[in-house]
Amino acid sequence: MLTYLIQQSRNLMIGAAVASVLSGICSVLLLTQITAALTAASPAERAVLAWRFAGFAVVAMVSQMVASVLFERLNQRAHADMRRFISGRVIDAEYRRLEEIGGPRVQSALSEHSTQVAEFFVSFPTILVNAIIVTGCLVYMALLSWYVFLAAVVVIGLGSVGYHLAHLRAIRHLDVASKEQDKLFDHFRSLMDGAKELRLHAGKRRRFADTVLGGSIETVRRERAFGMSVFLVSTAWGNFLIYAFIGLVLFVLVGDVPERGRVMTGFALVFVYMVAPLENLLMALPRANMARVSGARIDEITQQLDRTTLDDASRDLASSTGPRRGTPSLASTGLPYPAPADLPHPASTELPFAGLALRDVCHTYYHEGLDDLFKLGPIALTFAPGEITYLVGGNGSGKTSLAKLLVGLYQPESGEILCNGDLVTDANRDRYRQNFSAIFSDFHLFDQLLEGASADRDAQGNALLTKLNLHHKVQVINGAFTTRALSQGQRKRLALVVAYLEDRPFLVFDEWAADQDPVFKDVFYRELLPELRARGKAVLVISHDDRYFHLADRLVRMENGQVIAVESPSGS
């Protein structure tokens, strides 16, 4: 990830580095002018020095401005690139994969980890400029004396071994911290999602705050502090080696060389000049290592997201703009998923929907903690336009899972789905999904319709709001709802407005009516559903409202992941 970001920003980075180096050189030259001014005798000499001083000061200022602005831009660009990259992968990922990975880990990658990686671009100029200065000093040292240079190499070697050992240890702790951080994001979510429960139960609130959340915060602090301390200790070890080296050179190696005074002065100057950059370098490296750990974490998450992706069409599109699997690539981030018009056509929505068939489809959930499986299917069912199917059964019998299989959110492990007689495959699954509007029980309402604002659509939306008796609460203006602060039942009605506007041939309602008052429940089952039937829509209604089961064209009963009966209650 980090390597890729550096490659992506190479030119900007080179520009920023050159400006940094120039600023560093000018600072040194300014110092030489100050020293010269102290000893300058004539006014003419001082005038020349003054002009030079002014010149270097201006160049130093301009180059520092350019360098810091460019590095800040690099930082922000890296941040934006990563956000686009990760959210692009999340949008592309198979839904089931997302369920498995879980929101908190993705959230953690999007926020903390990407901040750490972007931070690298703040420490990078320090590393770069100081590394250049240290290298320059070593070259100068080699010119002064080969013996001393070789001694320097040995000391640097020793320092590196120490640093490497420390590094291995520190990385282990930073890794534990970054994994714990993913859990911490889960607890952060509970802070909001569980706000009501936490307020109603003081004991639980305390235990959550102290043990669960507090424990997680503490683990991250402890592991990160330990990892970083190891780095800092190795920095002190590096510093010690620098002084040991200086002592070695001054008091042992240049004992009785010819021109001792000149050589000693030369070394003294190099050391004085080199110590600060070397210290800065050693201090900046731990930050770069933090960035590396976070970069690896982002890679791990995006690779898991990638294991199965949307469909071959989007994969093809991404591969035409850059590498996709294995090596990290931001190439597809500008276009995280293909516009429907760009997709190939099989199982398409262009043909009028003529029906679909599930042929012995199966899906399995594996519950890791319990070492337990939930097996859905094999299930064989057909769905026709203008037909209302009620899917009923006890809690956990597999109704929602079957609906997710039906609408293409899960791909069948075995068996197949045929739409208009065409086989649904990985290549056309995304297009197949465009046949459906679904309101699951954990539905999400976007604040916009995301259909492109138009006066017509606003008018259509507002008419539907009136029909669903919501017009006094909310309106559609410029393609967006004026509010989402509604009761659960009202929000579900709003979701219904969205589904109506989508005008898809197949609608799925997962216990939609559960939150409606009796009057509107009646309207839903007795008016809205028949109306949809009359418009030729296929409808799957997951329901526990047995008062209305007789209104279904077909009643599919489920138990323990299997369809146990298909009935025709209305006698049609």
Ligand SMILES: Nc1ncnc2c1ncn2[C@@H]1O[C@H](COP(=O)(O)OP(=O)(O)OP(=O)(O)O)[C@@H](O)[C@H]1O
């Ligand atoms: N995201 C998931 N990960 C793992 N297992 C799951 C997941 N969702 C559901 N399951 C398992 O699948 C079984 C069926 O769940 P499903 O939600 O399909 O049932 P349901 O019939 O819709 O239940 P309800 O009437 O309570 O909504 C559950 O018992 C659960 O063990």
